[in-house]
Structure formats: structure tokens, C-alpha cells
Amino acid sequence: MDHETARTATDAALARAAQLARAWVRGLDAGRVGPTASVAELRDRLGGPLPERAEDPVATIDALAAGAEDGLIRSAGPRFFGFVIGGGLPAAVGADWLASAWDQNAGLYVIGPAAAVAEEVAARWAVELLGLPDGVSAGFTTGATMASFTALAAGRHALLERAGWDVERNGLFGAPDLPVVVGEEAHVTIHVALQMLGMGRDRVTRVPTDGQGRMRADALAEVLSGLDRPALVCAQAGNVNTGAFDPLPEIADLVRANAGWLHVDGAFGLWASADPARRHLLAGVERADSWTTDAHKWLNVPYDSGLVFCAHPSAHHAAMTLGAAYYVETEGGERDPYNWVAESSRRARGFAVWAAIRSLGREGVAAMVGGACDHARRFAEGFAAAPSALGIRVLNDVVLNQVLVRFEDPSGDVAAGDARTSAVIAAIQADGTLWLGGSLWHGQRVMRISVSGWRTTAEDVDRSLATILRSAEAIPPGAIASTPAG
Numbered sequence: 001m002d003h004e005t006a007r008t009a010t011d012a013a014l015a016r017a018a019q020l021a022r023a024w025v026r027g028l029d030a031g032r033v034g035p036t037a038s039v040a041e042l043r044d045r046l047g048g049p050l051p052e053r054a055e056d057p058v059a060t061i062d063a064l065a066a067g068a069e070d071g072l073i074r075s076a077g078p079r080f081f082g083f084v085i086g087g088g089l090p091a092a093v094g095a096d097w098l099a100s101a102w103d104q105n106a107g108l109y110v111i112g113p114a115a116a117v118a119e120e121v122a123a124r125w126a127v128e129l130l131g132l133p134d135g136v137s138a139g140f141t142t143g144a145t146m147a148s149f150t151a152l153a154a155g156r157h158a159l160l161e162r163a164g165w166d167v168e169r170n171g172l173f174g175a176p177d178l179p180v181v182v183g184e185e186a187h188v189t190i191h192v193a194l195q196m197l198g199m200g201r202d203r204v205t206r207v208p209t210d211g212q213g214r215m216r217a218d219a220l221a222e223v224l225s226g227l228d229r230p231a232l233v234c235a236q237a238g239n240v241n242t243g244a245f246d247p248l249p250e251i252a253d254l255v256r257a258n259a260g261w262l263h264v265d266g267a268f269g270l271w272a273s274a275d276p277a278r279r280h281l282l283a284g285v286e287r288a289d290s291w292t293t294d295a296h297k298w299l300n301v302p303y304d305s306g307l308v309f310c311a312h313p314s315a316h317h318a319a320m321t322l323g324a325a326y327y328v329e330t331e332g333g334e335r336d337p338y339n340w341v342a343e344s345s346r347r348a349r350g351f352a353v354w355a356a357i358r359s360l361g362r363e364g365v366a367a368m369v370g371g372a373c374d375h376a377r378r379f380a381e382g383f384a385a386a387p388s389a390l391g392i393r394v395l396n397d398v399v400l401n402q403v404l405v406r407f408e409d410p411s412g413d414v415a416a417g418d419a420r421t422s423a424v425i426a427a428i429q430a431d432g433t434l435w436l437g438g439s440l441w442h443g444q445r446v447m448r449i450s451v452s453g454w455r456t457t458a459e460d461v462d463r464s465l466a467t468i469l470r471s472a473e474a475i476p477p478g479a480i481a482s483t484p485a486g
């Protein structure tokens, strides 16, 4: 293809994609929040045999949009409260588009200098916003799962090095024992990271948690006192269900006394540091050895964007660096992003994080985080004010952006309450005004609300509350027979 044809084709595809993207984003606050197409319809629309011949790129973009749109979920919109999912800030989405158009390989400084420096600066800004110590190292990952993988690899390196073992060279066969301690409520991705690192999902010691899912410091003390060596301890800042924070000051004291490594998974909760009104929740977080967070959750950067920080750059570097002979190492103090994550070639994720933080500024991030917490509280207050005959109960202390709700059955029967809660969630999803999902909390089915998107307003909360209450009214207590287990 000659250059002029390539230029024209790219221009046309980008213009069409921009037109479609703008229409989609303009409609985020209208229409159904959930998808309408079934999996069969999506397979039909997007399927078909392998194309034999080339087609005009604009036709391809049109076919993608036509095939996908009914299967899209307006998770970036103002009334999506499922999982813990943010939207995309305007500057972050724009920067993400540029990251695609610029198509930099952000692995090495030498093949992506601006991408490497944007990461460096965005990491420094994030460290300040999150209240982490100066001088920590940072890596830009696909998400919190890989951020935790990276951090725990650094911890594994450090603890085994102190025990005289080079885990990167020798692996774990024959290595000294390395105790791993996690809270009972650790996010499943911590276990996945441990599994991928050869430390086993099930060989960890689980520390009991309290009614809000916080690790019990007294129980951790007991576990650590029974160990004859330093442990890798994983704490949590922001429980995925309740939003609760582990008692970090006590945990940090205990891990220090054990000479262990403290990792904090703050996939969304770490951003509470950016809000002066909620910073106290993270007291002691700066004493950890490594941290996980996501930019694609509460910072409202498009997927995929996670962050890992480590207070021991040499351990972080040793655990991740590749050092292939043909990699051109920098000599002028430039930072090579590949040294800090488990990837070589990769997307320039730093641009969107840089743009999100620059466009909001310190005050904007604080307002976004604080605003989401206020909205969560508004939900909780709305439920508290609902007629008691509706049997609605908020199960958590709403300290952050998460609200756990149960729709009880008057009999007090757990299975009947589970069935009613599931039915109300299904009715809300079918209505389409908002979208939220369910979870299991202490063995009971619950509805989980997470306010993480930057577009949500108080009106969106009120409109969503009205829909939820209507759905609860339509499925009154006692209306659903529980299905016997088994």
C-alpha cells in the first residue's frame, strides 16, 4: 500500500471511530445501562467465517459497532454500580486514544521516550496523591491482579534473598520456607497472584476478620507469634464488599516485629488518601513494603490500568527485570518501564494516568473520591428511610463507596432472604435504569452498590433508589419461595 492510500484509510477509520465513540459517550446517561443482545445474537452479528478478502476499514469499523453495540454495557455511565468499575475521564479517554494512535512501545525508554517519562511523572503524582513514601518504585500493569503479582514477586525476592536464596535463578524447588499470611477476606486476585508465583493458593494462613471484613490484628499477632521466620503478609485497604480497611497501624507494627514484608491491596481503597476527609482510613499505609491499586477503578482511567508501588526498588527491579542482550539499557538515568512489570512490549498506559491526574488536579481527585462516598451514603440513607415493610437492610458501615444491601424475608429464613435478594437484583437489571450486581456476604446473598464512576450525580442516586425501592415493592417479603439447597 502506498503512503497516500495508507494515510487516507487511517484518516477515514479514525474519523468514523471518533464519530461512533462520541455518539456512544453522549448517550451514556440515556438508554438501558445493561446490554440487550443475547450471546447467540452477538455471536451471530460478530461471527461468520474467516473473511477471505480485505474490506474498506470504515466498513469494518461500522460492522464492529453494529455488531457490538447492543452487547455493550454503559459501565462508564452515571448509573452503573456493579462490581467496582469507574468510567473514563474526558482527558483520560482522549489520552488513551492518542496512546493507540501514537502506538508507542512503552517497554523501553529508547523506543518510547515520551511514554517512559509520562509514566515516571504520573507515578510520582500518584505516589503523592496516595500518601506513599518518596522514593518508591512504580510499575504500570494491566490491573490490580498483575500489580499484586508484581508486588508479591518483589516480596518473595526480598524475603528469600535474606534467607540466602536466589528465587529468580533457582525457583522455589528446595527453597527455604516462606510463610504467607492473608486476611480471610483477601481479594481472590491475591490468591491468584500467589498461585502464579508458586506460593500456592491454599498453603497460605488465613487470618480471621471482623464483621466488616477487616483483618483482626489480635489474630494476626497470634499467627505471627507462631512463626520462626519472616512472613509475607497481605493486608487490604478497601474490602470489595464493605469498603472496610484493615487496621494498618497495628498490622504494620506486627509485621515489623516479625521482620516480614507487608503488602497492601488497595485496588480502589488506596484512593481514599486523596480525599482529606477520608485520609484517616489509611493511617499507617505508608509503612507497608508494597502496594497495589488500580487507575481503571476510582481514578476513572479507561481499561486496562493498574499500578504497583514498592518501597524496595532493588527487590522490585530484581523480581521483574528481563535484561535480554539486545535490550538497549539506558545510560543517562532514564527509566525503562519494562524493569518494573512482568511484560516487555506493552501499551503506553502512562499517558492516560498522566492525563487523568493532570486534568483533575489534587482538588479534582479529592472531589471525585469524596463525591462517590457521599453518593454511597445517600444510597444508605435512602434505604434507611424506606418503609420497614420492604425488609431492606444495609449490612455494612458505609465508610467508603460500597453499600451492601439485603432484602429480607419476614420469616427470617436465610434461603428465602437469599432468593428475594436475587429476585430484586434481577428485577433491577431487567428494568435497565441502573445496573448493579450481587455478592455473597458472610454466607448470605446481598446486593452490592459501588459508586466509582465520575459521572454519577445525586439525581442519579435518587433515580436509582426509586427504581430499587420499586423493585423491592414488586417483590414483597414472602413472595418468593426459597429453593431448598441440594
Ligand SMILES: Cc1ncc(COP(=O)(O)O)c(C=O)c1O
Pocket (backbone or CB within 6 Å): 083, 084, 142, 143, 144, 145, 146, 187, 189, 236, 238, 239, 240, 265, 266, 267, 268, 294, 306
Ligand atoms: C480489593 C481488590 N483487589 C483486587 C481487585 C482486582 O482488580 P483487577 O480486576 O483490576 O485485577 C479488586 C477488584 O475489584 C479489588 O476490589
